[in-house]
Amino acid sequence: MSAPALATRGLSKSFGSLAVARDVDIELPKGVRYALIGPNGAGKTTLINLITGMLQPDAGRIFLDDADITALAPEQRVRRGLVRTYQINSLFPHLTALESVTLAVCERTRAARTWWRQLDAYPHEIDEAYEILTALNLGTACHRLTRELAYGQQRLLEIALALATRPKVLLLDEPAAGVPRDESKELFAAIAGLSSDITVLFIEHDMELVFRFATRIIVMVGGLVLVQGPPHEIANDPQVRAVYLGKAPARVLEPRHG
Amino acid sequence: MALSEGTITPRLYLSAQTRWRPAEIVFWLATLLPYFFFPNYLSLASQIAIAALFALSLDLILGYAGIVSLGHAAFFGIGAYAAGLLSKYGWGEPLSGLVVAAFAAGVVGYATSFVICRFRHLALIMLTLGFGLLLAELANTLGWLTGGVDGLQGIHTWKLLGYFSFDLYGRVAYSYALAVLFLLFLFARRLIHSPFGLSLRGIRENFVRMPAIGAPSQAHMRTIYTIAASIAGVAGALLAQTTETVSLDSLGFERSAEVVVMLVLGGTGRLYGGLVGAIVYMIARDQFSGVVPQYWYFWIGILLVGVVIFLPNGIVGGLAQIAARWSRK
Numbered sequence: 001m002s003a004p005a006l007a008t009r010g011l012s013k014s015f016g017s018l019a020v021a022r023d024v025d026i027e028l029p030k031g032v033r034y035a036l037i038g039p040n041g042a043g044k045t046t047l048i049n050l051i052t053g054m055l056q057p058d059a060g061r062i063f064l065d066d067a068d069i070t071a072l073a074p075e076q077r078v079r080r081g082l083v084r085t086y087q088i089n090s091l092f093p094h095l096t097a098l099e100s101v102t103l104a105v106c107e108r109t110r111a112a113r114t115w116w117r118q119l120d121a122y123p124h125e126i127d128e129a130y131e132i133l134t135a136l137n138l139g140t141a142c143h144r145l146t147r148e149l150a151y152g153q154q155r156l157l158e159i160a161l162a163l164a165t166r167p168k169v170l171l172l173d174e175p176a177a178g179v180p181r182d183e184s185k186e187l188f189a190a191i192a193g194l195s196s197d198i199t200v201l202f203i204e205h206d207m208e209l210v211f212r213f214a215t216r217i218i219v220m221v222g223g224l225v226l227v228q229g230p231p232h233e234i235a236n237d238p239q240v241r242a243v244y245l246g247k248a249p250a251r252v253l254e255p256r257h258g
Numbered sequence: 259m260a261l262s263e264g265t266i267t268p269r270l271y272l273s274a275q276t277r278w279r280p281a282e283i284v285f286w287l288a289t290l291l292p293y294f295f296f297p298n299y300l301s302l303a304s305q306i307a308i309a310a311l312f313a314l315s316l317d318l319i320l321g322y323a324g325i326v327s328l329g330h331a332a333f334f335g336i337g338a339y340a341a342g343l344l345s346k347y348g349w350g351e352p353l354s355g356l357v358v359a360a361f362a363a364g365v366v367g368y369a370t371s372f373v374i375c376r377f378r379h380l381a382l383i384m385l386t387l388g389f390g391l392l393l394a395e396l397a398n399t400l401g402w403l404t405g406g407v408d409g410l411q412g413i414h415t416w417k418l419l420g421y422f423s424f425d426l427y428g429r430v431a432y433s434y435a436l437a438v439l440f441l442l443f444l445f446a447r448r449l450i451h452s453p454f455g456l457s458l459r460g461i462r463e464n465f466v467r468m469p470a471i472g473a474p475s476q477a478h479m480r481t482i483y484t485i486a487a488s489i490a491g492v493a494g495a496l497l498a499q500t501t502e503t504v505s506l507d508s509l510g511f512e513r514s515a516e517v518v519v520m521l522v523l524g525g526t527g528r529l530y531g532g533l534v535g536a537i538v539y540m541i542a543r544d545q546f547s548g549v550v551p552q553y554w555y556f557w558i559g560i561l562l563v564g565v566v567i568f569l570p571n572g573i574v575g576g577l578a579q580i581a582a583r584w585s586r587k
Contacts, residue, residue: 052470078472090470092463095456098268103460104471106453112473115454115481120273122453130268143271165472 003066005030005199006082006169011050011060013223020046022223024060028169033192034201035214039243043223044203045087048171052084053077064169079108081168085158087177087203093147097138097157100146101129104164132160136190152183159190170194172202176209188213211235219243276451281581285530289436293429301428306540307435308496313520313532314439314446315489320518321527322450323482324462325374326383328514329390330490333363335397335509337491342410342504343403350416352499356438359495360488367487368480375479378465387511394509409505413498424500431500438496439533442489447529449485458482462527519558523565525572534574 004027011024020043028034036044049055051062053074061070064082092100105125106112133142136156176184192213204210211231218228221243234240292303312334319325337359344355397404417423422430449455457478460468468475498504524535546554569576
């Protein structure tokens with residue numbers, strides 16, 4: 001069996017007395033579509049922050065393609081193909097959509113280090129950025145300033161920026177957050193249509209979307225991985241039903257904070 | 259710029275951004291006007307060109323990379339003293355003086371950039387301020403080298419290109435300063451339209467997001483800080499060479515604050531902001547100090563407050579807005 005695209009071993013993190021990640025072991029085989037679910041405050045976003053290096057773990061290791069990346073800076077992890085998006089849009093308000101994605105492409109090809117040649121000397125970078133935008137239905141809006149784009153388009157731009165880095169593993173933090181239901185289906189269709197070379201982990205609250213698009217599901221509660229498996233197992237797991245799907249008994253296990 | 263969406267290819271669009279606009283050509287032609295209409299003000303004109311170059315260098319870090327500095331005069335001063343000392347100790351050739359000044363300021367800029375690139379916002383302002391004050395005090399203490407409060411005496415600038423001697427009217431001085439300003443402006447213009455320039459705007463727009471697209475923001479910040487320091491050093495050297503003296507205020511806090519004011523007046527992050535700001539500021543200072551010598555800062559204050567309130571993007575930003583409205587009609 002080939003090495004998993006992404007794996008964590010004993011990943012732990014506490015903020016004071018609050019454990020936000022407790023001994024997290026996950027393993028993402030290449031090309032899967034993983035959903036990461038759990039109640040608010042379960043530590044889902046924290047896990048993404050830990051994996052991408054935005055937070056330093058107290059203990060544990062992170063492996064990308066079997067290489068230990070625990071000590072790498074966030075941008076070095078991105079260079080190796082571990083890329084994330086943000087739950088709350090984190091974009092470049094006064095750049096156009098095309099400029100934003102061109103920027104990300106140029107960082108990948110290292111064109112961004114040259115300050116003695118103008119952008120028009122890099123037609124391939126510009127074309128690639130435009131292709132990414134077109135594939136996400138942003139082609140006609142590519143000359144608009146990011147802050148002038150509709151909210152749903154900004155969510156797509158989040159993904160476009162991530163794709164421009166040519167990810168091997170893509171971590172999507174609630175990609176459809178705040179997007180109307182019918183649009184969020186389109187958004188997930190775009191995610192489902194990504195190349196099968198890309199391993200995807202997404203956080204999502206809408207169970208319909210989760211069960212439709214995920215090949216495997218990880219359930220987190222209180223910083224702990226409760227259970228992981230294929231959708232039908234998760235749907236029938238009594239523990240999961242208790243904490244997550246069935247709302248009433250969930251209170252017992254739900255973490256006290258946030 | 260009003261562009262109908264989808265009708266223009268991305269390549270064309272991005273190369274159109276780098277094209278020279280008529281207003282730019284008019285601006286540079288206008289820099290030749292002092293020769294014909296204000297021959298008695300050529301010394302002032304060369305001071306303006308030097309200030310403009312200094313403001314341009316600040317725009318590269320402040321306007322483009324979002325590095326707010328209150329100690330940028332440190333590099334201006336290093337350049338001024340480097341060129342001044344070189345001349346005092348026997349080598350007064352102006353062009354090589356500029357190169358030495360750029361190198362000296364660049365080296366110090368590069369060394370401090372390792373600290374600078376780790377901070378943002380208020381911490382950054384205080385750090386640059388601190389570095390600036392430190393250097394100013396150092397120059398004061400090293401009186402044997404810098405001349406202390408009396409200034410650096412004994413500078414003699416040789417003929418420009420071995421042919422043009424610096425005259426009393428400032429004809430050669432202005433031509434020299436203007437030519438250097440124009441060449442370095444071309445350099446800066448090219449830089450901000452490069453992929454690196456795009457990354458700088460990314461840093462300004464969203465510093466936190468940059469690592470998530472794989473960008474080495476700190477390396478980018480070190481590069482631009484070093485480049486901006488070198489250009490500021492050239493500006494300082496021009497002042498030393500054309501006035502044949504260097505005083506402590508060339509690296510003082512007041513000069514650091516002044517250049518920020520010029521840039522804000524003109525508009526940050528627009529390349530011409532520093533140039534227009536320097537023109538407005540220097541002419542205002544010249545005129546106001548002629549009317550009421552003690553209170554000219556009062557008028558500069560009013561000008562600054564007025565621009566910040568009514569033209570939040572500076573004078574150039576305001577003009578661009580008016581032009582955009584005009585072309586839409």
